Amino acid sequence: MTALIEIEGLTKRFGGFTAVDGVSFTVARGEVVGFLGPNGAGKSTTMRMLAGFMLPSAGTARICGEDVVERPVAAKRHLGFLPEGAPTYPEMAVEDFLRFCARIRGVGRAEVARAMALTQLEGVRLQPIETLSKGFKRRVGLAQSLLHDPPVLVLDEPTDGLDPNQKHEVRALIREMAPQKAIIISTHILEEVGALCTRAIIIARGRVLADATPAELVADGRSMDEVFRELTMRDAA
Template sequence: MSIEVQNISKNYGSQKALDAVSFTINKGEIVGFLGPNGAGKSTLMKILTTFISADGGTAKVNGYDVTTQALEVQKSVGYLPEHNPLYLDLYVREYLTFNADVYKVAKTRIDEVIALTGLTPEAHKKIGQLSKGYRQRVGLATALLHNPDVLILDEPTTGLDPNQLVEIRDLIKNIGKDKTVFLSTHIMQEVEAICDRVIIINKGKIVTDNTIENLVQEVVEQVIEVAFDQSVAESLFQQIPDLTQAINNDSTWELTFTTHEDRRTQVFDFAQANGLKILQLSLKSKNLESVFREKTK
């Protein structure tokens, strides 16, 4: 077992950041850790990497207890925090050499992680000259220097443009072939593209833990997009059974239902009853975003 968390709790004054959180992650899994802002994601990651201590419960990483075997945990974990701490005045290779000395790893490993993370074209530059995407690569290279079995990545794609997102996503997916990866992000498409499994936390408690495929099948919420030949008052939609929300996006309405039953027939009946012609009608596919909304609302 790569990560074992049992009844971990953490309080900040009167605020309960983590409330008896428990889960396990097997070796070789890539697991996405999702939740709204303030749900407890970063707090748990800091506990797993020994930056802070829990108020209760136990946690092990690679079999090492985060409280009593902190040094062993640190040696076996690669951590990229949300705010990537870099020395901007150092050159990429200089910075990695410094960290290699800290970890007491061979200097040959520096060239290996530079190649692995795609830093070769920028390795001669100062970190302050790099784009956000390449700075994230430097952070990942640092986390990989000591060849850890587990990578813990807190918001690794924050602030990246679409091209950088794809690059970092592919990099993480490639790294995950040989290592256990536990990552948090707000970008659902990234989780769907990278992860085998998803853990969702809300208000300090785990609300779901499953594969993406299974989670999507559980979603009760159904969303239909429809465009009519004329404007429609929102109040009219109350005629349709199980409708919980109607949102007007320019000329298209997004109708949300709380049922597995296909409601497109009822939308047709609604249009006919109100003298409307349907110009477009589609059932939006269920995705992780639907799961997230349903589990954290």
């Protein structure tokens, strides 16, 4: 399978601190990769570099063959990015914000309506974003990432703040889209890996500790939680 996401030796240093240390992996169409790690492991920094929001200190990242540093605009055309916190313009109504994002992406009202339908935002489309619950704000962030129907999705904690029913709906949406896209999901919810992901990458202190299917990680009968704890504790020792 052709890789839509290619990361090779990706590194980020802040002064003398190395936040991401030589991370390499690929993601093909049809794969949903869970990106796991403790707080401060380098997950969000890796995703920001992949999305072109942060320059790497070393290494390369490509989206659909386009280098995110050398050809950032071309790379971002193929990318839907849900960052941590899902920043928006809080005073704007939901539909107005999505139309604003759509104009930047060069898509129209039909795509806005489609994104709102996928994320079930029609009922709050006229509400200012600042009046929404955390879960609905997260849906607005997810909707903007889907507007241009990109082949690559990079989602940082996509179900953060959602109630159990909303989590189920978002997971169902990701499963529905998965065959046509390459998707990376950063999450601290281990059950999400088993429910959604075809692969799991575990990272700690900026380095990849494991890259395998969920079934391979728990093949010896341990739970995903036990595997995660053992790998991260071993790395910290």
